[in-house]
Amino acid sequence: MIFVFRSGRLYLFLPELYTENTKERKRGMYKIAVCDDEKPVISQVEKLILEWNPETEVSCFSSGEELLQDYRPYHAVFLDIDMKGMNGIETGKALRKIDWEVKIVYLTAYRDYAAGAFSVHAFQYLLKPVNRKSMITTLEEIFRHLKAPRDSVVLDFRTVDGMACLPAEEIYYFEYSNRRVHIVTRADEYFMVSRIGDVYERMKGHGFSMPHKSFVVNMQHVKNVKGSQIFLDNGIEIPLSQKKQKLWKQELMAYLSKKMEGGRNL
Numbered sequence: 001m002i003f004v005f006r007s008g009r010l011y012l013f014l015p016e017l018y019t020e021n022t023k024e025r026k027r028g029m030y031k032i033a034v035c036d037d038e039k040p041v042i043s044q045v046e047k048l049i050l051e052w053n054p055e056t057e058v059s060c061f062s063s064g065e066e067l068l069q070d071y072r073p074y075h076a077v078f079l080d081i082d083m084k085g086m087n088g089i090e091t092g093k094a095l096r097k098i099d100w101e102v103k104i105v106y107l108t109a110y111r112d113y114a115a116g117a118f119s120v121h122a123f124q125y126l127l128k129p130v131n132r133k134s135m136i137t138t139l140e141e142i143f144r145h146l147k148a149p150r151d152s153v154v155l156d157f158r159t160v161d162g163m164a165c166l167p168a169e170e171i172y173y174f175e176y177s178n179r180r181v182h183i184v185t186r187a188d189e190y191f192m193v194s195r196i197g198d199v200y201e202r203m204k205g206h207g208f209s210m211p212h213k214s215f216v217v218n219m220q221h222v223k224n225v226k227g228s229q230i231f232l233d234n235g236i237e238i239p240l241s242q243k244k245q246k247l248w249k250q251e252l253m254a255y256l257s258k259k260m261e262g263g264r265n266l
Helices: 015-020 039-052 064-069 088-098 115-120 132-147 196-206 242-264
Strands: 002-006 009-013 031-035 057-061 076-080 103-108 124-127 154-159 162-167 171-177 180-185 189-192 208-212 215-218 222-226 229-232 237-239
Touching: 031 039, 031 064, 039 057, 039 132, 057 064, 064 076, 064 088, 076 088, 088 103, 103 132, 124 132, 132 162, 154 189, 162 180, 171 196, 196 208, 196 215, 208 237, 208 242, 215 237, 222 242
Parallel strands: 031 057, 031 076, 076 103, 103 124
Antiparallel strands: 002 009, 154 162, 171 180, 171 215, 180 189, 208 215, 222 229, 229 237
16 A cells, blocks of 8 residues: 655555556557646657557556556556656656556656656656657567567666667677676677676676676576686677686586576476
């Protein structure tokens, strides 16, 4: 049970009702909510979404309070930052208390986003008036993970060019260089501003390790190890720190043993 007090009124939200209905998001048509206090913006965003996919179910709201009061699981919420009453930042924080899976896309008339928006873990920011190309790119990124195999883990990364949804198994490695992290995948390369240590903490639960202070590598793609070099199955060589050689090779053996045990249990 979550209470939100705003403008002299107390709003009650029941997370258990949300939990019972999360299955709705995992099947059937795409479900998107649009929340903005300007009707022309709502109409424009809804039109662009339906042009992208006419079968999408679009629900429209004119305030954060209205959205939260009638909330149900959505794949994405397009949310205006600067609204009267409960603004987009406050609404986003309230949404995160009941739904960590929904992709929040902020709509803003300003290039400098409110600092509080980052605590909401927004998927993307679109500048008003929203253009068709930006909308389609954002929608394709949001729903790319729905087309991936069920057992595939898809992760969101805030790159210098915007959000990217990447299946963990398609990532070869991360490299820290010139204050940026270089992401190398099977199909493309990306750059993001982050610390390599933070990348490792996020990725270690997905079969990634840190053989060198500047690299985080996907163990799934390790083909061979010779001395201080790690050879990946795409032909790339990754340095192996001398200090980490013994422990890292033990980590690799543990990973391979676990993988073999898993294969026998299939």
